[in-house]
Every structure is written in structure tokens, then in C-alpha cells.
Amino acid sequence: MPSQTNQNIFTVSRLNAEVRLLLENEMGIVWLIGEISNFSAPVSGHWYFTLKDSRAQVKCAMFRGNNRRVTFKPTNGNQVIVKARLSLYEPRGDYQLIIESMQPEGDGRLQQEFEELKMKLAAEGLFAQTNKQTLPEHPKCVGVITSKTGAALHDILDVLKRRDPSLPVVIYPTTVQGDAAAIEIAQAIGRANSRNECDVLIVGRGGGSLEDLWCFNNEIVARTIAASQIPIISAVGHEIDVTIADFVADMRAPTPSAAAELVSRDNSHKEQAFVARQQKLMSAMRYYLSQQSKLSTSLTHRLERQHPSHQLQRQSQQLDELQLRLQRSMDHFIASRLQKVERQQYKLQLHSPVKRLNQQKSSLQYLEQKLLDAMDRKLLNTRHQLALAAEKLDTVSPLATLKRGYSITQNESGKVITKASDTKTGDTLVTRLSEGEIRSTVV
Known part of the structure; x- marks a missing residue:
């Protein structure tokens, strides 16, 4: 267990x-x-x-x-x-x-819808050659289902008039482009079957884009063609244009003019029969190749799933994933290192001597200015005190006394005479005034 x-x-x-x-x-x-x-x-x-x-x-x-x-x-x-x-x-x-x-x-959407409908109808057997009707060898009346104003109708009528003018033609007009075209084409095929006046029908239009021809890729049109009791020739677009209607129809003509040649008689009717059989063979070959292509695609996909390239693709994808992770890791590592460097630079700037020197320089400039201001104030005060002292000195100066009318008397030796007894007759005295001096003799 x-x-x-x-x-x-x-x-x-x-x-x-x-x-x-x-x-x-x-x-x-x-x-x-x-x-x-x-x-x-x-x-x-x-x-x-x-x-x-x-x-x-x-x-x-x-x-x-x-x-x-x-x-x-x-x-x-x-x-x-x-x-x-x-x-x-x-x-x-x-x-x-x-x-x-x-x-x-x-x-892409149109192509996808085309492939999906093609695979669906093929799986149901609508494309099988065994379900296709044989075209009448000598048609008595031809029905044409197309636009009454399109170039395709004129081409068909021109070919029939040239090859077999006596062949009756019945036109079932319908639109061959737009949203309502598919319903009208299916109704025209149903109308031709109910009236039963023709023994072969040509269904088609001239060339155009994939969107222009899209009504012939409609499932309703395909099933109506498959259910028709009257053999139908699909003549849609040019030779390179392929629609679902071509696969379902009893015969595909590369162009509307070629469809008209298939149903008309002339002196080369043997060649026409050969062309018809050739077309039938080509239709069978296309169906066979389509089936083989699907089988080949299926086998190819099975082979691809076992192919070494898938392992290489997975490893290549894993390598891309690892490279992306490495790149992200490197970016993260570099970013974290840059952040660390920025933090260290910030710390370095905080402790940088330049900042302290700038601060000391600013402080020195402040102290220097403060000293200059103090010196200016000291000098101003000293000058003021000197002025006061000078004023006081001037007040007690002998010169100031002289200016008030006093004088000083000296003998020749310069001694100041303060009393009369300090002189004798004949002495020369010098009397100093505020302005000038006087010499006199004692008598």
C-alpha cells in the first residue's frame, strides 16, 4: 500500500x-x-x-x-x-x-471564419465529389443568378451570344455584396428550383476583395447550393479567388465568362466536354488535396509536438527569462550601491572640514568686525575725553588768562616778577600780553 x-x-x-x-x-x-x-x-x-x-x-x-x-x-x-x-x-x-x-x-477574423466553415462543411460531406451532380451535356436553358447591373452578367451574356445565340437564358437578379446579399442569393436559388425552368444555374459575380466576396462564404448560401436539384456552376471573382460556394457547387468556373463557355455549345463541343471533365477532375483533385492537406497538417502538428525545436524554444524562453531576471538583479544592485554611495557622501559632507572652516571663518569675520567696532567706539570715547581735557586745560591756561586782560612780567633772565621788591632801578622788564610783549625799564 x-x-x-x-x-x-x-x-x-x-x-x-x-x-x-x-x-x-x-x-x-x-x-x-x-x-x-x-x-x-x-x-x-x-x-x-x-x-x-x-x-x-x-x-x-x-x-x-x-x-x-x-x-x-x-x-x-x-x-x-x-x-x-x-x-x-x-x-x-x-x-x-x-x-x-x-x-x-x-x-484575420474573416479568414478564421472561412477556415472554420470550410472544415465544418467538409466534415459533413458537402464537398464530397459523390454528392455533386453532372452538368447537362446540352443545356436547354441556363439560369444566371447575379447582379443585373454587374459586369459579370454582361460577360456571361456576351459569351453566350457569341457561342450559342439560340440558348435561352433566365436571369434571377440579386445583390451580390453586403449584409443582405447571402439571403437574396439563397432565395434566388430556391426560386429557380421551384420554377424549374432551367437545367443548369450559374451563380457568381466579378472580382473583389475578401469582404466583397464574403456573401459567397455564407453557410446559408453553401447549404442552399448543396440542396439545389439543379446543377450549379460557381463563378465567383477571378481564378485566384476561392470561396465556400466553389467547394459546394457541382462545378467551379474560374470566371463568369468561363462558366458561360462551359454551358454553351459551339463547334468545339468536344473540347468543351474535355474542359468540363478537366474541371471536374480538378475539383476532385482540390477536394482530395484539401483532405490530404488537413491530414498532413494534423501529422505535422503531431510531429512538431515531438520536435526538438520545442525543447529549444522552451529553453530559449527560459534563457530570456533568466536574462530578464539578471538584468533586474543588476539594476537593483546598482541602484542599492548608488543609494549607499549617496548616503556616504551625505555623511562625508556633514563631517567635512570645509563646513567647519566656513563656520570658523564666519566667526572670525564676526569677531574681527566686533573688534573694529570696539576700537572705533574706544577711539571715539578717547577723542571725546581728550577734547574735554583740552577744554579744561584751555580753561586754566595762562594764555587764556592773558586773553582776559592780564599780563606776565619777567626780568631778562625770565624770572616772573610777582612783587615790586623783586626789581631794582635800571632793570629791563618784559611784559607779555595776549598779543605781543612790551619791554620797559624800571625807574
């Missing part, structure tokens, strides 16, 4: 590998429409993006060999239709789509 339990225990790697094989083998090819986001194109040449709608999203990978065939450059926001196979990226456990082809939504 324990051994059985151990056998049922999966490793994560084994589980992811089993799920990948299950997805790839069971789902097969899918068509998907969505909006591109998170688009990236690394140097490996592969594309990685997400397809999303309003409610969900799925990761996608389109490898270099496939994306080289894409005719436009995808960008975020593009609406696209892709053909893909479902897989799983084992290292992360993410399920993803491996894109094989990509088209813009408009053309």
Missing part, C-alpha cells in the same frame, strides 16, 4: 511536464482573438506578450521562426487573431500559447 501511494506522489517538475503534454496533445490548434499588452521583443528575436479581453488574459510566446512571417509590427493595444497551440512553461508553471501565425483582427 505505501509503495502505491509513493508512486502517485508527483514532483513539481513531473507534474508540470505531464500537464504540458496533456495540454499540447488534447487541445491541439486553437484560434484566438484578443488585445496585445506587455509586448516585448528581446535580442533573441522571440516575442512575448499577453492577449487579453475585458475579463481575462493569457501569456503568449511567438518564436523567431514564426514571427518573421508576420506582415505588421505588433504594438500594445492591437486587436489580433492568432493561430496557436496550448502549452505550459514548466519552470514557472504558467500555461501559455505558442503562437504560429498572427493577423490583424479584420482580415
Whole structure:
């Protein structure tokens, strides 16, 4: 019992590998429409993006060999239709789509609808050669289902008039382009069958774009052609244009003029029969090749799922993932180192002697200015005190006394005479006045 339990225990790697094989083998090819986001194109040449709608999203990978065939450059926001196979990226456990082809939504949607309807009707046997009716060898009346104003009708009538003017022609006019065209074409085929006045019908129109010819890719028209009791020749567009109506019809003509030649008689009716048989053979070959192409596609997909390139693609995707992680790690490491350097620079600036020197310089300038101011005040005070002292000195100065009318008398030796007894007759005295001096002799 324990051994059985151990056998049922999966490793994560084994589980992811089993799920990948299950997805790839069971789902097969899918068509998907969505909006591109998170688009990236690394140097490996592969594309990685997400397809999303309003409610969900799925990761996608389109490898270099496939994306080289894409005719436009995808960008975020593009609406696209892709053909893909479902897989799983084992290292992360993410399920993803491996894109094989990509088209813009408009053309891609129509092409997808064409392929889906073609596969559906082919599976039901509507294209089988055994279900096709033989064209009458000598038609008695030809019905034409097309636009009454189109060039195709004029081409058909010109050929019939030139080759077999006596052949009766009944025209069932209808629109051959637009939303209502498919219903009108089906009604015209039904009307021709109910009236039963023709033994062969030509259904078609001139050339145009895929949108112009789209009514001939309608399921209603295809089933109406298949149910017709009157043999129908499909003559839609040019030789390169292929529609669902061509596959369902009893005969396909490359152009409306060629359809008219198929139903008309002339001197080369043997050649006409040969052409008809050739067309029938080509139709059978196209159907056979279509079936073989589907089988080949199926086998190719099975082979691709086992191809070593898938392993290489997964490893390449893993390499891209590792490169992206390495780049993110390097960016984070560099960013953290830069932050550390910036912090160290900030700390260095906080302790830088330049700042202290600037502060000391500012302080010195302040003290120097303060000293100058103190010296100016001291000098001013000293000058003021000197002025006061000078004023006091001037007040007690002998010169000031002289100015008030007093005088000083000295003898010749310069001694100041303060009393009369200090002189004798005949002495010469000098009397100093405020202005000048007087010499006198004692008598």
C-alpha cells in the first residue's frame, strides 16, 4: 500500500511536464482573438506578450521562426487573431500559447471564419465529389443568378451570344455584396428550383476583395447550393479567388465568362466536354488535396509536438527569462550601491572640514568686525575725553588768562616778577600780553 501511494506522489517538475503534454496533445490548434499588452521583443528575436479581453488574459510566446512571417509590427493595444497551440512553461508553471501565425483582427477574423466553415462543411460531406451532380451535356436553358447591373452578367451574356445565340437564358437578379446579399442569393436559388425552368444555374459575380466576396462564404448560401436539384456552376471573382460556394457547387468556373463557355455549345463541343471533365477532375483533385492537406497538417502538428525545436524554444524562453531576471538583479544592485554611495557622501559632507572652516571663518569675520567696532567706539570715547581735557586745560591756561586782560612780567633772565621788591632801578622788564610783549625799564 505505501509503495502505491509513493508512486502517485508527483514532483513539481513531473507534474508540470505531464500537464504540458496533456495540454499540447488534447487541445491541439486553437484560434484566438484578443488585445496585445506587455509586448516585448528581446535580442533573441522571440516575442512575448499577453492577449487579453475585458475579463481575462493569457501569456503568449511567438518564436523567431514564426514571427518573421508576420506582415505588421505588433504594438500594445492591437486587436489580433492568432493561430496557436496550448502549452505550459514548466519552470514557472504558467500555461501559455505558442503562437504560429498572427493577423490583424479584420482580415484575420474573416479568414478564421472561412477556415472554420470550410472544415465544418467538409466534415459533413458537402464537398464530397459523390454528392455533386453532372452538368447537362446540352443545356436547354441556363439560369444566371447575379447582379443585373454587374459586369459579370454582361460577360456571361456576351459569351453566350457569341457561342450559342439560340440558348435561352433566365436571369434571377440579386445583390451580390453586403449584409443582405447571402439571403437574396439563397432565395434566388430556391426560386429557380421551384420554377424549374432551367437545367443548369450559374451563380457568381466579378472580382473583389475578401469582404466583397464574403456573401459567397455564407453557410446559408453553401447549404442552399448543396440542396439545389439543379446543377450549379460557381463563378465567383477571378481564378485566384476561392470561396465556400466553389467547394459546394457541382462545378467551379474560374470566371463568369468561363462558366458561360462551359454551358454553351459551339463547334468545339468536344473540347468543351474535355474542359468540363478537366474541371471536374480538378475539383476532385482540390477536394482530395484539401483532405490530404488537413491530414498532413494534423501529422505535422503531431510531429512538431515531438520536435526538438520545442525543447529549444522552451529553453530559449527560459534563457530570456533568466536574462530578464539578471538584468533586474543588476539594476537593483546598482541602484542599492548608488543609494549607499549617496548616503556616504551625505555623511562625508556633514563631517567635512570645509563646513567647519566656513563656520570658523564666519566667526572670525564676526569677531574681527566686533573688534573694529570696539576700537572705533574706544577711539571715539578717547577723542571725546581728550577734547574735554583740552577744554579744561584751555580753561586754566595762562594764555587764556592773558586773553582776559592780564599780563606776565619777567626780568631778562625770565624770572616772573610777582612783587615790586623783586626789581631794582635800571632793570629791563618784559611784559607779555595776549598779543605781543612790551619791554620797559624800571625807574
